[in-house]
Amino acid sequence: MSFEPKIVGFLCNWCSYTGADLAGTSRIPYPANVRIIRVMCSARIDPTFVVQALAQGADAVLICGCHPGDCHYSEGNYKAMRRFPLLKQLLKAYGVEDDRVRQTWVSASEGQRFAEIVTDLTERVRALGPSRIHPELLNDQRER
Amino acid sequence: MTEKKKLQIALYWGAACGGCDVAVLDTNEFILDVAAAADIRFWPIAVDGKYADVEALADGELDLAIFNGAVRNSENQQVAELLRRKSKILVAFGSCAHLGGIPGLANLVKREEILTTAYLANASIQSGNRTIPCPETNCDGKKLEIPVLYKRVYRLADIVDVDYFVPGCPPAPEQVKNVLLAVVQGELPPRKSVIGASDRTVCDDCKRSKEEKKIQRFFRPFEIIQNPDRCLLEQGLLCMGSATRSGCGVRCPNSNQGCRGCYGPPPGVRDQGTKFLSALASIIDSKDPAEIEEILSHLPDFTAYAYRFGLPASILQRSHRS
Numbered sequence: 431m432s433f434e435p436k437i438v439g440f441l442c443n444w445c446s447y448t449g450a451d452l453a454g455t456s457r458i459p460y461p462a463n464v465r466i467i468r469v470m471c472s473a474r475i476d477p478t479f480v481v482q483a484l485a486q487g488a489d490a491v492l493i494c495g496c497h498p499g500d501c502h503y504s505e506g507n508y509k510a511m512r513r514f515p516l517l518k519q520l521l522k523a524y525g526v527e528d529d530r531v532r533q534t535w536v537s538a539s540e541g542q543r544f545a546e547i548v549t550d551l552t553e554r555v556r557a558l559g560p561s562r563i564h565p566e567l568l569n570d571q572r573e574r
Numbered sequence: 575m576t577e578k579k580k581l582q583i584a585l586y587w588g589a590a591c592g593g594c595d596v597a598v599l600d601t602n603e604f605i606l607d608v609a610a611a612a613d614i615r616f617w618p619i620a621v622d623g624k625y626a627d628v629e630a631l632a633d634g635e636l637d638l639a640i641f642n643g644a645v646r647n648s649e650n651q652q653v654a655e656l657l658r659r660k661s662k663i664l665v666a667f668g669s670c671a672h673l674g675g676i677p678g679l680a681n682l683v684k685r686e687e688i689l690t691t692a693y694l695a696n697a698s699i700q701s702g703n704r705t706i707p708c709p710e711t712n713c714d715g716k717k718l719e720i721p722v723l724y725k726r727v728y729r730l731a732d733i734v735d736v737d738y739f740v741p742g743c744p745p746a747p748e749q750v751k752n753v754l755l756a757v758v759q760g761e762l763p764p765r766k767s768v769i770g771a772s773d774r775t776v777c778d779d780c781k782r783s784k785e786e787k788k789i790q791r792f793f794r795p796f797e798i799i800q801n802p803d804r805c806l807l808e809q810g811l812l813c814m815g816s817a818t819r820s821g822c823g824v825r826c827p828n829s830n831q832g833c834r835g836c837y838g839p840p841p842g843v844r845d846q847g848t849k850f851l852s853a854l855a856s857i858i859d860s861k862d863p864a865e866i867e868e869i870l871s872h873l874p875d876f877t878a879y880a881y882r883f884g885l886p887a888s889i890l891q892r893s894h895r896s
Contacts, residue, residue, distance in 0.1 A: 473856075477848040481889045498861065512866050513855040516876055520851060523682055523877035525895030562894045569732060569891070 435555040437464040438483040439492040439548070440475045444502035445537045446494035452541030460545035461552040464492060471495065472533075473506030477517045480531060484521075487565050490555040492548070493533040500537065507535070529554045530561065581758060583608075583638045584616035584628065586657060588650035589677040589727065590643030594668035595619040597744035598640075601751050608754055628656055636661040638757050644670040644677045644886065645728040648709075649721035658734040663757065669743040669836045671730040672768075674886030676743070678727045679878055681885050681892035685725050726892045727885075738762070740770045743836035743883055746822050768841075771821030775840045776833045779820045782806065788859035792872040795831065806832050807857070812879060817843065817850035836883045845889045847880035 441447040447468045453460060469475055472495025480491045493514070495507040514533045521531055532551055536544045587595060599605060599620075608614075615636060616623045639661035645651050658664050669675040680688060693699065693706045709722045730736055740753055749770030756762050756769065763769060772779070784805045793810045800806065806813040806827060813832030815824075819840045826833050839846035860866050873879070881888055 477851050478845050478889070481845060481848055485889045508861050509856040511863065512858045512860070513852055515863075515867055515870055516851050516855045516873075517848075519870075520847065520877050520880070523893070524890045525893040526890075562896055563890065 433556060433560055435463050435489040435552055435560075436487060437490045437492055437548075437551060437555065438488040439464045439466045439494065440469055440472070440479065441466055441536075442472045442474075442495040442502075442507070443468055443470050445496035445500060445535075446472075446544070448538035449494075449536040449540045449544045452538065453545045454541075456541050458541055458545040460548045463552045463555075464548050471501065471503050471506035472510035473503070475510060477513055477520070480517060481521075481524075484526065484530070484561065484563050485565060485568060487561070487563075489558075489561045490530045490532070490551060492551055493531075494536045494544070494547075495533075497535040497537055525562070527558055529558055581612035581638065582615055582636045583612045583640070584636050584657060584661065585614070585620075585640045586616065586618065586642070586653055588641065588643030588654065588671065588730070589646030590668070590670050590675070592619065593744045594642035594670075597668070597742075597747060598750055600744075600747040602747075604751055604754075611758060625653065625656065628653075628660060631660045633659050634662050638663045638665065640665045640667045641671050641730055642668040644674050645724075645730060645733045646677055646680075647721040647723050651724075651733055654730060654734050663737045663762075664730075664734065665738045665740055665753065666730040666736045667740045668745055669741060669838070669883040671736075672739045672741050672887075673838050673884035674727050674729050675883050678729075678884065678886040679881065681726045682877070683893065684895070685723060689723075729886050732886070737765050739766075739768045741768060741819060741837040742770070742822060743834075745770055746825065748823070749821060768819070768838075771819050771837055773841050774820045776815035776818045776820045776822070776824055776827070776837070780805075780815055780824050780827050782827060784808070787857040789854075789857050789869065790859045791869060800830060802830060807854075812854075812873070814846075814850055814880075816853045817846050834882055835880075838884055838887070846884055847877070847888055850880050851876070 441450055450466060472493060475493055483491050495510050496502065498507060501507040534547055614621055616628050639657040641654060641657060641664060645654055666672050670677055689706055707720060709720060711718045753770045782805045783803055785808060787808050789810050791810050795811060800809055800811060811832050813827060814835035815827060815833040817839060818833050818835045819837040822837055835846060843849050858866055858869050860869060
């Protein structure tokens with residue numbers, strides 16, 4: 431059986447989730463590999479959620495919020511923007527490949543863009559192969 | 575008159591620096607009261623004793639075993655399992671036993687890389703040296719064994735069932751006293767609790783003034799003259815007080831040093847490093863991706879900073895490089 435990446439997508443309620451919804455209502459096809467979790471704002475996406483998703487078997491994590499300047503809460507997406515480079519640095523130290531985590535901005539009118547992002551990410555992660563983080567190996571004493 | 579039965583205790587160090595044992599001795603005269611109230615059955619740093627002496631004890635004969643240090647090799651594990659069997663109460667004492675501690679940072683590299691650096695490739699090693707520790711060696715027809723260095727570092731609780739956790743690198747002497755007194759008086763909280771610490775964060779207990787936090791540049795401590803009354807983070811100096819359990823007495827910020835996070839995450843926080851990342855990055859004073867990158871470039875090794883005392887306790891636990 432061929433490898434199908436499992437991607438967890440955290441989408442903000444106001445722009446990106448609506449954008450993904452538009453992709454659906456506009457019948458724009460995109461891979462079914464992404465599992466979407468709606469949050470109120472991209473600032474709500476604690477970096478802990480991202481590592482937790484990877485630890486529980488996600489092959490990649492997608493974070494989407496409103497474009498800079500368009501945040502429903504004025505500045506929430508800037509907080510997300512500031513965290514991301516540091517999160518990438520942290521994941522690199524853990525040996526997680528760069529392509530497994532992506533943050534990008536999707537507005538409510540960008541259904542097409544959302545579909546393209548998911549398609550591109552899915553193909554990249556498919557090429558990368560399954561995540562090396564094996565949930566069953568975390569805390570495993572046999573790994574001596 | 576019947577004499578009250580003395581408390582039977584043991585102390586042991588796994589992968590540790592010895593500072594936790596010193597912290598116990600730092601209770602000064604109090605340690606003499608402990609010696610009067612208790613029989614110290616095993617304590618490698620202070621009293622003579624062999625593993626065989628511990629093996630000879632009946633299961634559960636010890637009232638209290640205090641284990642400091644992480645589990646790094648097969649010897650650490652064997653003694654951890656032995657003390658677990660022989661003790662009614664097993665305490666993970668100090669950051670290494672509690673969260674993996676500084677030895678836990680080794681989880682970011684592979685065992686082979688550590689051995690290569692330490693024994694083969696280091697600049698101070700005689701060139702051509704090929705000697706590297708092997709778990710088994712044959713010498714004059716006899717098999718010699720040394721403990722096996724594990725692939726990664728474990729917390730004590732990853733290996734055996736732990737009753738209580740005492741955080742700190744090292745735990746504050748006052749907390750050491752409180753723990754010993756709690757055992758003597760039988761006033762222990764529910765099993766699995768963190769004892770000798772509070773439920774607040776270091777920030778909650780810090781006396782420095784706190785205003786709006788905005789960071790335009792990070793500084794190393796030697797790069798600026800700090801204001802001793804103002805929050806260190808607001809001055810661009812790294813401080814983990816916001817993501818660290820209190821109970822230490824705010825020792826580091828009171829000494830003009832940023833909190834290093836040794837008491838581990840506060841209650842309810844699963845991963846200290848990512849929580850600190852979230853708090854720290856959010857207060858960077860920029861909305862421009864390139865400028866944000868520039869400001870972050872002044873943090874040369876954020877991961878090791880954020881997990882200085884608890885990498886094995888983090889969600890991802892270790893490097894997942896192939």
